[in-house]
Amino acid sequence: MNYHSMSADQLRETQSDLRKLYDALCAAGLSLDLTRGKPAPEQLDLSNGLLALPGDEYRDAAGTDTRNYGGIVGLPEIRQIFGELFAVDPDNLMALGNASLEVMHDLTVFSLLRGTVDSDRPWKDQKVKFLCPVPGYDRHFAITETYGIEMVPVPMLPDGPDVDACAALTADDPSIKGMWAVPTYSNPTGVTFSEEVTRRLLEMPAADDFRIYWDNAYAVHTLVEAPPTPLPILEMAAAAGHPNRVFVLGSTSKITFAGAGVSFFGASTENLDWFKKHLAIKTIGPDKVNQLRHIRFFGDADGVRAHMAKHREILAPKFRMVLDILDDRLADSKVAAWSEPEGGYFVNLDVIDGTARRVIELAKQAGIALTAAGSAFPYKQDPNDRNIRLAPTFPTTDDLAKAMDGVATCVLLAATESLLASSDS
Ligand code: PMP
Numbered sequence: 001m002n003y004h005s006m007s008a009d010q011l012r013e014t015q016s017d018l019r020k021l022y023d024a025l026c027a028a029g030l031s032l033d034l035t036r037g038k039p040a041p042e043q044l045d046l047s048n049g050l051l052a053l054p055g056d057e058y059r060d061a062a063g064t065d066t067r068n069y070g071g072i073v074g075l076p077e078i079r080q081i082f083g084e085l086f087a088v089d090p091d092n093l094m095a096l097g098n099a100s101l102e103v104m105h106d107l108t109v110f111s112l113l114r115g116t117v118d119s120d121r122p123w124k125d126q127k128v129k130f131l132c133p134v135p136g137y138d139r140h141f142a143i144t145e146t147y148g149i150e151m152v153p154v155p156m157l158p159d160g161p162d163v164d165a166c167a168a169l170t171a172d173d174p175s176i177k178g179m180w181a182v183p184t185y186s187n188p189t190g191v192t193f194s195e196e197v198t199r200r201l202l203e204m205p206a207a208d209d210f211r212i213y214w215d216n217a218y219a220v221h222t223l224v225e226a227p228p229t230p231l232p233i234l235e236m237a238a239a240a241g242h243p244n245r246v247f248v249l250g251s252t253s254k255i256t257f258a259g260a261g262v263s264f265f266g267a268s269t270e271n272l273d274w275f276k277k278h279l280a281i282k283t284i285g286p287d288k289v290n291q292l293r294h295i296r297f298f299g300d301a302d303g304v305r306a307h308m309a310k311h312r313e314i315l316a317p318k319f320r321m322v323l324d325i326l327d328d329r330l331a332d333s334k335v336a337a338w339s340e341p342e343g344g345y346f347v348n349l350d351v352i353d354g355t356a357r358r359v360i361e362l363a364k365q366a367g368i369a370l371t372a373a374g375s376a377f378p379y380k381q382d383p384n385d386r387n388i389r390l391a392p393t394f395p396t397t398d399d400l401a402k403a404m405d406g407v408a409t410c411v412l413l414a415a416t417e418s419l420l421a422s423s424d425s
Contacts, residue, residue, distance in 0.1 A: 002334045003415055008423045015416035021409045022366065030367035032403040037187070037345035038394045039258055039311075046310050047256040053293040060295065066288035072276055075291045078262060084301040085220055086250055087230035088266035093248070094275075096286045100251040100263040104213055105143050107247055107265075110278040111177070111211070112147055117274045118208040118244055123149075123177060131169060131179040133161040135348060135376030135387050137187040140180040140215070144378075151378030152176065156189050160197035163204070170206035178211045184228060185218035188348045188376055188389040190341030192228050202233075202240035215249045220308045222343040223316045227308075234266060243268045252294060254345065255304065255311075262286075262294050315393060322347055322392045322404050329408035335415035338390075347390040348376075349407075355414040356385045362410040368403050 006014065058066050060075050073079070074095025083090035096103055115122040129150040132141060136156070144151050152169060155162045161181070170176050179201075183193040193201075201212060220227050237246045248266030255261065265275065298304050323340055326349070330336045339348040351359055357373040364370070371389040374380035390407070392400055 001332060003412075003419055004334055006419070008420060011416050011420050011423070015413065015420065018409060018413040018416060022362065022413050025366045025406050025409055028367075028402075030402060030406065032367060032395060032399050032406075033369045034391050034395065034400075034403050034407070035369050035371045036394070037254075037391045039254055040314065040394050040396075042314055043254075043311055043393070044257060046307065046314075047297070050256055050293050050297050053296045054289065057296075058289065058292065060288075060292055064288070066292045069284045071288055072280060072283070072285045073272075074262075074286055075288055075295065077295045078291045079264075081295070081298055081301050081304065082250065082262075082264050083266075085230065085304060086216055086248060086264065086266060087232045088234055088248055092234055092269065092272060093264055093266040094272065095291050096263045096265060097283075098251075098259060098261055098263060098287070098290070099253070100215065100217065100249045100265075101139055101143075103249055103263055103265050104140070104215065104247075106279065106282075107211075107213070107275065108143055108147060108149070108178075110275070111209075114278065116209040116211065116244070117270050123209075127175040128178075129173065129176045131161070131166055131176060132378050133180065133186075134378070135188055135382075135389070136180055137182060137215075138371075138375045138380075140213070141378050144178075144180075149178070153378055156186065156191055158191060160191060160193035161201070163197050163200040166201060167204040170204055170210060174207040177207055177209055178213060180215070181212050182215050182217060183233075184216055184230070185221060185341060185344030187217065187344060188339075188346035190339045190344050190346065190348065192343075193231075195231060198231055198233070199236060199240065202237045202242055202245060206242075206245075210245060212246050213249060214246050217250060217254070218344040219250055220304060221254060221311070221345070222308065223312055223319055224342045226305075227343060234268060238268070244271050247271065255307065256294065256297070260290065262291050318392045318397060318400055319347065321397065321401060322390065325401065325404040325408060329405065330411060333412060333415065336411050345391060345393055347392060349388040349390055349411075350386045351388060351411050352415050352418050353384045353386045355411075355418050356382060356388050358414040358417065359388060359407070359410045362413060363407055366406055366410070368406045368410075370407065 078095045079090040079093045112124045132151045133156045134153040251263040252261035374382040
C-alpha cells in the first residue's frame with residue numbers, strides 16, 4: 001500500500017511489523033558490503049589467461065622489446081583495439097598505466113601547475129570551478145576537492161547533464177574550467193549521454209581552457225545485447241570549433257583486472273603533446289609488457305566485445321535480482337525510485353527526502369555496508385538526503401539477495417519514521 005496515503009495508525013502498525021523484520025535482520029549477524037563497484041572474483045577469473053601472457057614472446061608486432069624502457073604513448077596495437085571501442089583515432093589515443101584515475105589526477109595537477117595549452121596562466125593562479133553532474137562519481141569529486149577547485153553541481157537528466165544549466169553557467173563564468181562526465185552508463189545513474197546533449201556540450205560558449213573529462217569508464221560494460229555506439233567525440237569537438245575541449249579517459253579495470261589493467265587517454269594532438277611533455281618528467285614509459293599481454297589476450301576489438309559478453313552473463317542476473325527485490329519490496333509503498341541500468345556497475349536508489357542517511361545507518365547496524373550518505377555529491381552534500389548508490393557486482397548472489405532484502409526493510413522503516421514525524425508536526 002502507498003505509505004503516503006496511510007493514516008498515522010496504519011503507519012504505526014506498519015512500522016511495528018517492520019521493526020520485527022529489522023530486529024530479525026540485526027539478529028542474523030550479517031556482514032555484507034554493497035559499497036564499491038568492484039568486479040566479483042568470477043569476473044576476474046575470466047581474465048586469468050592474462051597471467052600466463054605474454055610468455056617468452058615479449059616483442060610486439062612492430063618488433064619492440066616490451067621489456068625495456070620507452071614508448072611513452074603505449075603500444076600501437078592496444079591503441080588500435082581500444083581506439084575502435086572509444087571511437088578515437090589511435091593516433092590520438094595513448095595507452096598508459098593501470099589507472100585512468102591517475103591520468104585524470106595528473107591532467108588536473110598539470111593544468112593547475114602549468115596551465116593548459118589554451119590557458120593564459122596556470123589554474124593555480126586563478127579561481128577555478130568544475131561542473132559536476134549529480135549524482136556523480138565520488139573519486140572525481142575527491143580530485144577537485146583536494147586541489148581546491150570549487151565544484152558546481154548540475155542536474156543529471158535521463159539523456160545526460162542538464163545542458164541548458166551547463167551552458168548558462170559556462171557562458172557567464174570564465175572561471176569554470178572543467179566538467180566531469182561519464183558519458184556511457186554513468187556512475188551511479190546509468191545514464192548515457194545523447195548525441196544532442198553531447199553536441200551542445202561541445203558547442204556551448206565557455207572559457208578557452210574549459211575541459212570536459214570524458215570518462216568513458218563503462219564504454220563496453222553493457223547488460224543488454226550491445227553497448228551504445230560510441231560518439232566520435234574528438235571529431236565532434238573539432239567540428240564544434242573546440243578541438244581541445246575534450247579529454248577522453250578509459251581503462252580495462254572492469255574488463256580484465258581492476259588494478260592491473262591498461263588505461264587510455266585520448267585528446268587532440270595539441271593536448272597530447274602538452275600532456276606528454278609533462279608526463280615525460282614523471283615516467284620514462286608505461287608497462288608495455290602488460291599492454292602486450294592485453295593485445296595477445298584480446299586479439300582485436302571483437303575479442304573485447306566477446307569478453308564483455310561473458311561479464312554480462314555473470315552480471316545481468318545480479319542486476320535483475322536487485323531490481324526484482326526492489327520491485328517486490330518497495331514498489332507499492334511509493335517511498336523509493338530506482339534506476340534500471342542497461343550497463344555500468346550501479347543501481348541508483350532514491351528514497352524519501354531526508355531519509356538516505358537514516359537508511360544507511362540502519363543498514364550499517366544490521367551489518368550491511370552501503371556507500372556513505374552523500375558520496376555521489378560534491379563535498380558529500382546530498383541536498384535532499386535522498387540518494388543511495390547500490391553496487392551489486394561484487395557479492396555472491398546469495399549475499400546480494402540478503403543484503404537487498406535488508407536494504408528494502410531499512411528503506412521502509414526509515415520511511416515510516418519520517419512520515420510519522422511529519423504527521424506529528
Ligand atoms: N571512472 C569511473 C566513472 C569509475 O566508476 C571508475 C571505477 N570505479 C574509474 C574511473 C576508475 O578507473 P581506473 O581503475 O581506470 O582508475
